[in-house]
Amino acid sequence: MNSFGSRLRYSTFGESHGVAIGCLLDGVPAGLKIDEAFIQSELDRRKPGKSEFETARKEDDKVEILSGTFEGYSTGTPIAMLIYNTNQKSKDYSNIKDIFRPGHADFTYFHKYGIRDYRGGGRSSARETAARVAAGAIAKLMLNELSIEVKSGISEVAGIKADIFDYESAKESIIYALDASKESAQKAAILKAKNSHDSVGGVSRIIIKNAPIGLGQPLYYKLDGVLADAMMGLNAVKAVEIGDGILSASIEGSQNNDEIRADGFKTNHSGGVLGGISNGEDIILNVYFKPTPSIFKEQETVTTTNKEVNFSLKGRHDPCVAIRGSIVCEAMAALVIADMLLLNMGSTMSGIKKYY
Numbered sequence: 001m002n003s004f005g006s007r008l009r010y011s012t013f014g015e016s017h018g019v020a021i022g023c024l025l026d027g028v029p030a031g032l033k034i035d036e037a038f039i040q041s042e043l044d045r046r047k048p049g050k051s052e053f054e055t056a057r058k059e060d061d062k063v064e065i066l067s068g069t070f071e072g073y074s075t076g077t078p079i080a081m082l083i084y085n086t087n088q089k090s091k092d093y094s095n096i097k098d099i100f101r102p103g104h105a106d107f108t109y110f111h112k113y114g115i116r117d118y119r120g121g122g123r124s125s126a127r128e129t130a131a132r133v134a135a136g137a138i139a140k141l142m143l144n145e146l147s148i149e150v151k152s153g154i155s156e157v158a159g160i161k162a163d164i165f166d167y168e169s170a171k172e173s174i175i176y177a178l179d180a181s182k183e184s185a186q187k188a189a190i191l192k193a194k195n196s197h198d199s200v201g202g203v204s205r206i207i208i209k210n211a212p213i214g215l216g217q218p219l220y221y222k223l224d225g226v227l228a229d230a231m232m233g234l235n236a237v238k239a240v241e242i243g244d245g246i247l248s249a250s251i252e253g254s255q256n257n258d259e260i261r262a263d264g265f266k267t268n269h270s271g272g273v274l275g276g277i278s279n280g281e282d283i284i285l286n287v288y289f290k291p292t293p294s295i296f297k298e299q300e301t302v303t304t305t306n307k308e309v310n311f312s313l314k315g316r317h318d319p320c321v322a323i324r325g326s327i328v329c330e331a332m333a334a335l336v337i338a339d340m341l342l343l344n345m346g347s348t349m350s351g352i353k354k355y356y
């Protein structure tokens with residue numbers, strides 16, 4: 001019934017200071033219970049303006065489902081969702097009308113398209129990620145029925161790493177380190193950067209629990225490759241690790257291999273993926289976000305006519321994009337896993353459940 005067969009596909013539309021943003025999610029199997037309160041709660045986790053660790057722009061991010069559901073269930077047809085922008089302040093950006101912010105997409109977007117949409121980041125603003133979270137929430141509803149969980153937390157801020165990482169203790173926290181002294185140091189690093197008109201980077205750790213063995217193809221649609229692509233496609237993501245990732249390049253095979261016993265793997269250095277295919281262990285990713293490019297310190301740049309200028313930015317910006325970015329990573333992971341389930345296992349919920 002959907003346009004793509006047994007695949008989950010989505011696209012988004014809208015700009016940061018346009019009327020609205022939204023998504024079209026195609027390929028959701030018929031018969032999935034659509035819990036609108038859950039979808040809204042996911043948007044609420046990501047929405048801006050909730051704390052001093054986030055941009056001051058306040059958006060309610062109330063989501064409206066326009067199509068693809070009937071009497072609380074998916075119909076198998078495309079699901080369109082809409083989120084109105086309500087807190088645009090485009091005039092705040094008039095001082096960057098003719099210049100490019102270092103680190104943002106302004107320079108490349110202008111040189112590629114010849115258009116300077118200076119109202120915030122325009123289409124390049126991570127405002128768009130609200131729509132991804134809406135789509136990801138529906139993917140999570142699919143995964144919930146199969147007891148597959150996707151969770152995330154912030155494992156590192158400004159180079160300060162959490163010693164112990166625990167998702168359960170993370171629920172009430174903004175910085176999800178279990179180690180309280182690290183959490184306060186991480187928060188302090190964000191506020192210090194913010195107060196000195198700067199920004200910091202961070203690392204989000206994503207865990208996918210209870211995925212079956214067999215998701216992903218051995219070569220050209222490798223689960224790790226597809227997950228990495230989904231994460232790298234997000235604003236400000238500069239690196240992705242699967243399992244031990246970068247560390248594995250500097251240790252020995254005997255340290256890196258996950259030995260196998262009759263009851264499963266002894267360790268999980270591989271992060272749940274072997275040969276492009278899920279191995280039944282937790283799938284673990286570290287996603288590295290750069291520091292927010294829009295900072296309020298004076299910087300050097302050029303105008304659209306290539307004149308050198310110094311400028312100081314105004315506006316409302318996240319001091320550490322990893323904090324809210326982490327929720328978007330969860331959504332992307334859920335979309336990838338749901339797509340892989342459909343690709344590998346069928347296009348109806350009852351069909352997929354036969355594999356369990």
Ligand SMILES: Cc1cc2nc3c(=O)[nH]c(=O)nc-3n(C[C@H](O)[C@H](O)[C@H](O)COP(=O)(O)O)c2cc1C
Binds near residue numbers: 294
């Ligand atoms: C959740 C989230 C929030 C973000 N908030 C801001 C922000 O407030 N200001 C900003 O300049 N960049 C922000 N970014 C990052 C920019 O959108 C991103 O750096 C920019 O589009 C350039 O893309 P690139 O960093 O991938 O090259 C945010 C990113 C994410 C994921």
Ligand SMILES: C=C(O[C@@H]1CC(C(=O)O)=C[C@@H](OP(=O)(O)O)[C@H]1O)C(=O)O
Binds near residue numbers: 056122124125130317
């Ligand atoms: C509005 C959101 O985040 C925005 C992400 C963003 C950017 O450049 O990525 C820049 C800021 O907004 P603007 O586009 O108005 O400059 C953030 O406030 C949101 O997440 O909903």
